Amino acid sequence: xxxxxxxxxxxxxxxxxxxxxxILVFCCNWCSYAGADLAGVSRLQMPPHxxxxxxxxxxxxxxxxxxxxxxKGADGVLVAGCHPADCHxxxxxxxxxRRIALLxxxxxxxxxxxxxxxxxxxxxxxxxxxQKTIVEFTDxxxxxxxxxxxxxx
Amino acid sequence: MADKIKIAQYWGAGCGGCDVALLDIDAKxxxxxxIAEVVFWPIGFDGKLSEIEAMPDKSITVSFYxxxxxxxxxxxxxxxxxxxxxxxxxxxxxxxxxGTPGLANVTNKKEVFQTxxxxxxxxxxxxxxxxxxxxxVPEGELDLPEFYDSVKTLDEVVxxxxxxxxxxxxxxxxxxxxxxxxxxxxxxxxxxxKGAVIASDKTLCDECDRExxxxxxxxxxxxxxxxxxxxxxxxxxxQGIICIGPATRAGCGSMCPKANMPCRGCMGPTxxxxxxxxxxxxxxxxxxxxxxxxxxLSEEQIMELMMQVKDPLGTFYAFTLPKSLLKRTVTEKRKxxx
Numbered sequence: 001x002x003x004x005x006x007x008x009x010x011x012x013x014x015x016x017x018x019x020x021x022x023i024l025v026f027c028c029n030w031c032s033y034a035g036a037d038l039a040g041v042s043r044l045q046m047p048p049h050x051x052x053x054x055x056x057x058x059x060x061x062x063x064x065x066x067x068x069x070x071x072k073g074a075d076g077v078l079v080a081g082c083h084p085a086d087c088h089x090x091x092x093x094x095x096x097x098r099r100i101a102l103l104x105x106x107x108x109x110x111x112x113x114x115x116x117x118x119x120x121x122x123x124x125x126x127x128x129x130x131q132k133t134i135v136e137f138t139d140x141x142x143x144x145x146x147x148x149x150x151x152x153x
Numbered sequence: 154m155a156d157k158i159k160i161a162q163y164w165g166a167g168c169g170g171c172d173v174a175l176l177d178i179d180a181k182x183x184x185x186x187x188i189a190e191v192v193f194w195p196i197g198f199d200g201k202l203s204e205i206e207a208m209p210d211k212s213i214t215v216s217f218y219x220x221x222x223x224x225x226x227x228x229x230x231x232x233x234x235x236x237x238x239x240x241x242x243x244x245x246x247x248x249x250x251x252g253t254p255g256l257a258n259v260t261n262k263k264e265v266f267q268t269x270x271x272x273x274x275x276x277x278x279x280x281x282x283x284x285x286x287x288x289x290v291p292e293g294e295l296d297l298p299e300f301y302d303s304v305k306t307l308d309e310v311v312x313x314x315x316x317x318x319x320x321x322x323x324x325x326x327x328x329x330x331x332x333x334x335x336x337x338x339x340x341x342x343x344x345x346x347k348g349a350v351i352a353s354d355k356t357l358c359d360e361c362d363r364e365x366x367x368x369x370x371x372x373x374x375x376x377x378x379x380x381x382x383x384x385x386x387x388x389x390x391x392q393g394i395i396c397i398g399p400a401t402r403a404g405c406g407s408m409c410p411k412a413n414m415p416c417r418g419c420m421g422p423t424x425x426x427x428x429x430x431x432x433x434x435x436x437x438x439x440x441x442x443x444x445x446x447x448x449x450l451s452e453e454q455i456m457e458l459m460m461q462v463k464d465p466l467g468t469f470y471a472f473t474l475p476k477s478l479l480k481r482t483v484t485e486k487r488k489x490x491x
Contacts, residue, residue, distance in 0.1 A: 063431035064478070071478040085448035094447050098438040101452070101459040106434065109259070109466035111482040115489055119452075140489070148483035 021075040021141040023050040025134075026065070028058045030088035031123045032080035038127030039134075046131050047138040050078070057081070058119075059092035063103050066117060070107070073150035076116045076141035078133070083121040093121070111148065115140050158214035158338050160185075161193035161205070161234055162244075165227035166254040166304065167220025171245040172196040174321035175217070181328050188338050189214070193234075206233055213237045215334055217244040219321075221254045221475065222305040225286075226298035235311040240344070242330070246320040246419045248307040250429075251475030253320070255304045256467065258474045258481035262302045303481050304474075316350045320419035320472060323405050326351055352404030356423055357416050361398060361407040363388045371442045375461040378415055389415045390440065395468055400426065400433035419472045428478045430469030437462070 027033040033054045039046065055061055058081025069077050079100055081093040097119060104114040118140075120133045164172060172194070176182060192213060193200045205213075216238040222228050235241050246252040257265060266283045270276060288295045307313055317326060330351050336342035345351070353360065365388035376393045383389055389396040389410060396415035398407075402423045409416050422429040441458060462468065470477055 063434045064426070064428045067428050067431050067478040084450075091443060091447070094443050095439045097452070097455050098441055098459060099435060101455050102434055102438050102462060102465060104456075105459065105462070106430070106465045106469070109464070109482070110479050111484050113485050113489060143487070143489055144485065145487050148485050149479075 019142070019146055021049045021138060021146075022073065023076040023078060023134075023138065023141060024069045024074045025050050025052045025078045025080065026055055026058065026061045027052050027122075028060075028081045028088070028092075029054055029056045031082035031086065031121075032058070032130070034124035035080070035122040035126045035130045038125065039130040040127075042127045044127060044131040046134045049138055049141075050134060057087070057089050057092040058096040059089070059099075061096065061099075063099055063106075066103055070112065070116070070147065070149060073147055075144070075147045075150075076118070076137060078118045078120065078137055080120050080122045080130070080133070083123055086121075086123065113144050116144060116147070157190040158188055158334075159192045159212060160189045161213050161216040161238065162191070162197070163193065163216065163218050163220075163230055163234060164196060165218065165220030165231065165248065165307070166223030167245065167247045167252070169196055171217075171219030171247075171321040174245075174319075174324075175327060177324050178327050178331065179324070181324075181331060184335055185331055188335055202230065202233065205237055208237050210236055211239045213239070214338070215240045215242060217242050217317075218248050218307055219245040221247040221251045222301070222307060222310050223254060223257075224298040224300045228305075228310050229298075231307060231311045240314045240334075241307075241311060242315045242317055243307040243313045244317050245322055246318050246421065246472045249316045249318045249476070250421045250473040251304050251306050252419075252472050255306075255473070255475040256471070258303050259466065260482075262300050265300070306475050309475075314347050315345065316348075318350065318352055318402065318420045319405055322351075323408070325406065326404055350402070350424070352402050352420060354424060355403045357398035357401045357403045357405070357407055357410075357420070358388075360403040361388075361410050363410055366391050370440055372440045373442050375441075377463070383413050385413050390437075395437065395462070397429075397433050397469070397471070399436040400429055400469075417471050418469075421473055421476070429473040430466070430477055433469045434465065 027036050036052055058079055061079050066077050081096050082088060084093060087093040100119040104117050107117055108114045118137050122130050193205050216234040218231055218234060243249045247254055270278050270283045271281050284297050286297055286299045317330060319326060333345060337344050364386055370391060372393050374393050378394050383392055383394060394415050397418035398416040400422060401416055401418045402420040405420055418429060422432055426432045
């Protein structure tokens, strides 16, 4: 990428060693946020590189939010919602998974590794699943390295 | 002639259609003639940029800039016109959002040169000679504009007063703009607020007369527009043809749907939206059929369903890639193992 790349930003080049991934997690209010809460109160250990944003439903996550996160330099985005057939709003998560599937194709066209965007179903009782998801996703993002948006050339 | 206002029209990275569109206003052109003198219009008559550069600042009343910013010349002229004009209008989709040339943001200068000056079948260029910004010849030094890696919108390089989207802007919208300027000049009427988009604030669906399913809208399958014969009365999206109308600003008079063709989004997104493509992606995904057996579908089946959308980037950002949140494609440094 040359200096003409608008997304390159002013940030210095990130080295592998000091790379701390920035991961954004959208959790739906009814299942996944409660799952994340359970993981927390159960004191399950997780890498601390993620920030959670609570939304009423995973379908509230407009594709624009995800694109904006990547524009701002997020290294990975995780969207977590209720399991199929368990959505508080009956069918929100069905919309979510269509959008995320199409978004992954789109992000790939934009040059991102589609692995930087993940969708996971986590119920209110699945604290361990939340922990496992975070651990695994952090590993994937670590392996991918800094987002090409903030990594410079 | 001295009391006439001065207007300029310039083309950056565009096709020339916007220049012609200004003439399409028919008899209205006489109104333009009555109040205005055209001082600079490269496609229309010979004029020198140096003459414009010699003018006092703000002495041009309105500049219509069409085309995107592709090279250093586009940017230089945009800056000169901005300095010399009281009102700067981004005229057409390319100036507003990058337009079709903006799709080149999926590639870069190196790859564009490789294709254009080497790979195309009709090119005979064994030494791979490409445009240089400077060349010394016995007679002196020659220069060419620098070709950029990314296509930019006009408002990325200069301050823009008004936006007139459309590919090209329609006669009605041009007439609106001409009237506004004419009233301002002759009667002292107020100009629209700075940053205004000379079009509707609603979406295209709002002004489209096709009949749409109001509740429980569902698409069974996505078709390319050549694959089926579209019903001329029913909503194209309901018929499975990707029409960008729900995410696109109205004001064009829904000309494409009237001609039984889907909207491709040349008017750009509405004010409420940051990313045209993201907005359309959301709208389309929500319409795809959801059945009783939905909970049993695997993620692979969902992926297969969504793969029906061929080339989402090219479809959803056909006119607005440089104005999107991500602006251009990026390159991952590392590939994931496995």
